[in-house]
Amino acid sequence: MSMNSSHWKLLLVAMISLGLLVAGGCGPADDSTATDDVTPAESKVLLTGSIGDASYLNPILTSDTTTGTFTGYIFEALVRVDGQVNVHPALATDWTVSDDELVWTFNLRDDVTWHDGEPFTSRDVKFTYDSILHPTYTGPRQGNFNRLIGASAYLQELASITAKAKAEEITETEESEMKMEAYEDWLALEAISTPDDYTVVFRLFEPFAPFLTSSTGLGIVPEHILRDAQGLEMRDHDFSRNPIGTGPWMFNDWRSGEYISVVRNPNHWRVVPQIDELVMKIIPDASTLEVALESAELDVGPIQHESYDQFVDVPHLDIIVHDRFVYTYFGMNLTHPLFEDKTVRHALAHAINKQEMVDEIFQGLALPAHSHGAPTRWDYNPDVAIYDYDPDRARELLAEAGWVAGSDGILEKDGMRFSFTLQTNQGNRARETSAVIIQENLSAVGIEVHLQLVEWSTFVNTVLLAREFEACIVGWSLGVDPDAFSIWHTDGGAYNFVTYSNPRVDELIELGREVSDQDERSVFYAEMQAILAEDLPYVFLFFPDGIQGLNARLRTDGEFMGSPVHSAEMTWNAYEWWIPDEYREGPILNP
Amino acid sequence: MTGYLVRRLLQAIPLLLGISMLTFLIAHLAPGGPTDVLISPDTDPTDLAQIERTLGLDRPVPVQYAMWLGRVVTGDMGRSYLDGQEVTVKIRERLPNTLLLSLTAFVVAIIFAIPIGIVSAVRQYSTLDHVATSVSLVGVSLPNFWFGMLLLIVFNVHLGWFPSHGLYTYGRVFSLLDRVRHLVLPVTVLAYGGTLALFMRHTRSSMLEVVRQDYVRTARSKGLSERVVIYRHALKNALIPLITLLGLSLPMFFSGALITENIFAIPGIGRLVVQSVFTRDYNVIMGINVIAASLVICGNLLADLLYAVVDPRIRYR
Numbered sequence: 001m002s003m004n005s006s007h008w009k010l011l012l013v014a015m016i017s018l019g020l021l022v023a024g025g026c027g028p029a030d031d032s033t034a035t036d037d038v039t040p041a042e043s044k045v046l047l048t049g050s051i052g053d054a055s056y057l058n059p060i061l062t063s064d065t066t067t068g069t070f071t072g073y074i075f076e077a078l079v080r081v082d083g084q085v086n087v088h089p090a091l092a093t094d095w096t097v098s099d100d101e102l103v104w105t106f107n108l109r110d111d112v113t114w115h116d117g118e119p120f121t122s123r124d125v126k127f128t129y130d131s132i133l134h135p136t137y138t139g140p141r142q143g144n145f146n147r148l149i150g151a152s153a154y155l156q157e158l159a160s161i162t163a164k165a166k167a168e169e170i171t172e173t174e175e176s177e178m179k180m181e182a183y184e185d186w187l188a189l190e191a192i193s194t195p196d197d198y199t200v201v202f203r204l205f206e207p208f209a210p211f212l213t214s215s216t217g218l219g220i221v222p223e224h225i226l227r228d229a230q231g232l233e234m235r236d237h238d239f240s241r242n243p244i245g246t247g248p249w250m251f252n253d254w255r256s257g258e259y260i261s262v263v264r265n266p267n268h269w270r271v272v273p274q275i276d277e278l279v280m281k282i283i284p285d286a287s288t289l290e291v292a293l294e295s296a297e298l299d300v301g302p303i304q305h306e307s308y309d310q311f312v313d314v315p316h317l318d319i320i321v322h323d324r325f326v327y328t329y330f331g332m333n334l335t336h337p338l339f340e341d342k343t344v345r346h347a348l349a350h351a352i353n354k355q356e357m358v359d360e361i362f363q364g365l366a367l368p369a370h371s372h373g374a375p376t377r378w379d380y381n382p383d384v385a386i387y388d389y390d391p392d393r394a395r396e397l398l399a400e401a402g403w404v405a406g407s408d409g410i411l412e413k414d415g416m417r418f419s420f421t422l423q424t425n426q427g428n429r430a431r432e433t434s435a436v437i438i439q440e441n442l443s444a445v446g447i448e449v450h451l452q453l454v455e456w457s458t459f460v461n462t463v464l465l466a467r468e469f470e471a472c473i474v475g476w477s478l479g480v481d482p483d484a485f486s487i488w489h490t491d492g493g494a495y496n497f498v499t500y501s502n503p504r505v506d507e508l509i510e511l512g513r514e515v516s517d518q519d520e521r522s523v524f525y526a527e528m529q530a531i532l533a534e535d536l537p538y539v540f541l542f543f544p545d546g547i548q549g550l551n552a553r554l555r556t557d558g559e560f561m562g563s564p565v566h567s568a569e570m571t572w573n574a575y576e577w578w579i580p581d582e583y584r585e586g587p588i589l590n591p
Numbered sequence: 592m593t594g595y596l597v598r599r600l601l602q603a604i605p606l607l608l609g610i611s612m613l614t615f616l617i618a619h620l621a622p623g624g625p626t627d628v629l630i631s632p633d634t635d636p637t638d639l640a641q642i643e644r645t646l647g648l649d650r651p652v653p654v655q656y657a658m659w660l661g662r663v664v665t666g667d668m669g670r671s672y673l674d675g676q677e678v679t680v681k682i683r684e685r686l687p688n689t690l691l692l693s694l695t696a697f698v699v700a701i702i703f704a705i706p707i708g709i710v711s712a713v714r715q716y717s718t719l720d721h722v723a724t725s726v727s728l729v730g731v732s733l734p735n736f737w738f739g740m741l742l743l744i745v746f747n748v749h750l751g752w753f754p755s756h757g758l759y760t761y762g763r764v765f766s767l768l769d770r771v772r773h774l775v776l777p778v779t780v781l782a783y784g785g786t787l788a789l790f791m792r793h794t795r796s797s798m799l800e801v802v803r804q805d806y807v808r809t810a811r812s813k814g815l816s817e818r819v820v821i822y823r824h825a826l827k828n829a830l831i832p833l834i835t836l837l838g839l840s841l842p843m844f845f846s847g848a849l850i851t852e853n854i855f856a857i858p859g860i861g862r863l864v865v866q867s868v869f870t871r872d873y874n875v876i877m878g879i880n881v882i883a884a885s886l887v888i889c890g891n892l893l894a895d896l897l898y899a900v901v902d903p904r905i906r907y908r
Contacts, residue, residue: 055628055674140633141633144633232645240675256676281756282858457622457623458622462623479633486632
């Protein structure tokens with residue numbers, strides 16, 4: 001019964017060799033590109049941390065934050081936006097808009113080269129925008145270009161061809177042929193034309209003020225590389241993992257789930273970074289990322305609100321608090337009988353303690369929200385109706401609306417109990433805690449709230465977009481342009497999932513699209529925000545600040561400033577930072 | 592034996608088909624799809640429908656499955672919907688990291704577990720036994736995320752002995768010492784927080800059973816020294832049940848240790864699985880599942896075969 005000892009030896013040898021195989025086989029040989037070519041020991045490397053990884057490093061195919069961080073380093077657009085949301089020329093030297101606001105003419109720089117040395121011309125610009133309207137385009141940017149002449153009709157035609165193919169009236173080959181024909185027809189309209197190598201003209205069929213930042217703020221991709229790759233081929237092109245741009249940073253290396261690295265572009269037309277390489281380490285656990293900052297393994301990284309107190313006194317870290325164009329809200333399904341009455345919504349706003357959320361969840365590093373918008377964006381209107389936390393006032397308003405306490409203490413009206421389910425996505429601590437606070441707050445005025453946490457994808461598809469909810473806690477991340485058609489307009493579509501409709505708001509949103517002058521537009525948006533604060537389709541909850549930790553070895557000639565509009569938040573202008581020679585080794589523990 | 596092996600391998604084919612079909616169905620039954628990551632106020636869901644059309648995601652699930660299967664039999668697992676990387680490349684990049692971590696943890700666990708198991712069996716109810724049993728019990732009971740964070744705070748932040756994340760220092764030439772330093776904390780979490788206690792308890796109980804057997808008494812009565820009795824006669828037989836455990840642990844080596852990988856930012860399979868499920872990255876979900884299922888089947892087969900090698904009473908026909 002006993003086993004021959006040679007078997008044991010065999011097993012042991014097998015296990016050890018397997019272990020060695022694994023230890024030897026992974027990593028070191030593969031990342032020679034990162035260690036040998038680009039990172040000589042004496043170079044200065046900026047180490048940042050991120051929780052998420054990038055997707056396709058092609059600015060026209062993606063919209064997520066981590067990818068946006070890198071496409072922001074590598075690519076440039078016709079215009080650029082600074083940390084205070086001012087628009088500056090970038091690849092364009094200047095631009096003009098015709099009096100009817102329909103023709104936008106951009107003059108381009110003639111001294112820009114791609115990272116591979118090819119010159120940048122208007123062909124690249126036209127190619128970039130034409131690609132977005134290609135029938136097999138796989139990115140999320142079409143919405144910014146459907147105001148180009150013929151584009152809206154063309155996109156509708158694509159949809160109807162798809163419908164025919166789905167109904168099997170035409171074959172798939174016919175489907176793609178017809179789509180390509182429609183695309184050729186649209187191209188023939190010359191909505192985007194290039195009179196010469198350094199001029200681009202866009203023609204719109206109706207005025208569309210957001211065009212400047214939303215559309216021309218999009219990174220330009222090189223025609224000479226992607227010329228023959230449209231749709232799926234562009235998506236799967238090697239370019240998505242080895243991008244070539246015109247920006248101050250050049251792509252260097254990317255290992256999924258591990259790091260992405262860019263190096264300085266010594267030939268940039270505007271600003272040459274003083275730091276040699278910028279590496280973003282992907283660290284999925286926010287607490288580990290903080291630990292890495294604390295032990296000086298990273299230079300820059302986000303800090304969670306609950307850790308703020310603990311980090312503010314760490315001597316080798318500068319803590320930067322910056323605003324973000326993000327707000328969180330308590331949304332009510334306005335078609336639900338409980339929330340139809342505006343008085344009831346006002347009562348809920350009085351019953352919910354926003355300040356408690358700001359203090360409990362964000363250690364005070366957030367602002368209570370009162371309407372749609374962001375406090376530091378130019379369209380913000382501070383003079384809107386504010387509903388102070390006042391449970392007594394809430395009870396009065398509810399009584400006014402006809403709600404009286406039932407036998408179990410829960411409010412009742414016409415046989416209906418004031419009881420509803422509040423849903424939010426699982427894993428978002430701020431939203432989960434807000435939900436609990438709302439539950440407590442509303443219970444104090446006689447309203448019963450059931451909480452339900454749902455996984456994100458399920459939450460978006462079967463709860464929000466399907467409008468299958470009574471109340472929800474979600475947030476909006478706002479862009480540079482204040483246009484909010486998709487959120488508040490009666491015809492906004494899927495994202496107006498609370499089903500809000502107010503003819504005056506519709507009108508104001510439309511007016512705001514028609515003129516490009518900022519002062520004129522801000523009048524419309526100020527009124528829109530005031531109406532929203534009065535109508536209260538949401539109880540607006542808070543604007544959380546962003547918090548970043550910076551290692552003390554970093555220097556800049558200006559001041560370190562987080563940006564509310566750049567995906568990179570802190571490092572958007574790292575091309576202006578520098579590291580003193582004595583600290584070239586790495587982040588420091590003892591400044 | 593050969594006939595048995597062939598039969599088992601043939602049986603594996605319908606099994607794999609069934610598993611892949613079921614996984615495919617379940618993955619597609621969950622609401623949403625890979626285009627969810629593109630949702631923003633600037634993106635009209637009708638545009639997203641157009642993308643789904645282009646990607647073939649609007650077809651009936653059985654059709655999609657047939658297309659997927661058609662590709663897989665030619666060795667093409669497709670690309671990730673999330674970042675366009677080929678699924679095989681993704682798995683090939685991450686599997687070595689996961690194996691390095693789990694096998695090292697396994698070996699470390701065995702190195703500690705077996706001797707401690709033997710000692711606590713031989714000196715049953717001694718102080719040593721009590722200490723060993725309680726210490727291992729504590730290990731199993733600690734939640735990995737908490738234990739990992741504790742180790743980070745003590746050994747990274749306060750003592751500065753070990754790095755907090757990754758498998759090597761970025762930009763440094765290969766150094767074995769650097770690799771080992773990066774492995775110490777995650778391996779400790781995985782070994783002490785998981786397999787160590789399991790193997791130690793198994794060694795202990797199996798040893799306790801064996802030392803009461805007649806042949807051990809015979810060995811003792813022959814006048815053999817206690818050392819020879821325990822290590823030559825008893826131990827070998829006591830380890831047989833551990834082989835079952837080894838076979839059953841095999842899939843675990845490949846499936847990765849999600850929590851540990853997450854805390855220490857190790858790009859392994861565990862993180863990939865969770866990310867692909869949350870982003871509905873069907874091709875990656877399927878790729879990992881097929882590979883994992885194949886490994887489970889192979890692991891079970893291997894364990895059965897090892898039995899025959901270890902225990903002459905077992906014969907396969």
